[in-house]
Amino acid sequence: MESVQLVRPDRVREEAYQEYIKEWEASEEEIIPHASMPKGKKYNEQVEAWKKEEQGIGIPEGWVSGSLFFLVxxxxxxxxxxxIRHKLTEPLFERGGHIxxxxxxxxxxxxxxxxILKLSLEEARKLGIEEVLVTCDDDNPASYKTIEANGGFRDPQDAEENGILVRRYWIR
Known part of the structure; x- marks a missing residue:
């Protein structure tokens, strides 16, 4: 695997971001994480919105501040x-987690x-998050194997959403 790094949105060229989004859209899959989706703003305005979210500015009620990074x-x-969500609400505790x-x-x-998960755990620690919750659907073995490979241990209290079992993992 080639060398990669996590960078903040202001370090990503607009063309590289647009190419990333176009591929997701062409695949007809849901863009994950949702936070990386375009919000109908010009790119530079979206970058500023991501910066504000990280600082906790202008966050909708019931949401939490978070940091967005791109793997390049x-x-x-x-x-x-x-x-990376800086804290958890009750719904995020059930499904969504920190990362x-x-x-x-x-x-x-x-x-x-x-x-990306390994590097994200390093960023979470910089934010003071020592115990990280990561969730994934039970029917996504690639995801739960990734979490387990990064030291995730399964919480005995899984969640359920729309009839799908949601695995909950903690990483210290």
């Missing part, structure tokens, strides 16, 4: 994204999911 390679191609991440469809099965 040496050529600045956006391979994936991660959203939500996704790898663009063409870059999967290359080890990037494991790497």
């Amino acid at each position: 390679n040496s050529e600045e191609k956006v391979l994936g994204a991660v959203h 939500g991440y996704g790898i663009r469809p063409s870059e999967r099965k290359k080890g990037y999911a494991k790497e």
Whole structure:
């Protein structure tokens, strides 16, 4: 696997971001994490909105502040994204957790999911989050194997959403 790093949105070129979004849209899959989705704003306005969210400014009621990072390679191609929530609400405690991440469809099965979660855990620790909750659907073995490979231990109290079992993992 090539060298990769997490960068904040202001370090991602607009063209690289647009290419990332176009691939997700062409796949007809839901963009994960949702925080990386375009919000109908110009790119520079969206970058500013992400910065404000990280500072807790202008967050909708019931939401929490969070940090968005993009996983990029040496050529600045956006391979994936991660959203780290600074604290948990009751719904996030049940499903969602502290970290939500996704790898663009063409870059999967290359080890990037494991790497983005590993790097995200380092960022979470910088934010003072020592015990991290990560969740995934039971029918997504790639995701739960990634979480387990990063030291996740399964909470005996799984959740359920729309009839789907949601696995809950803690990583210290």
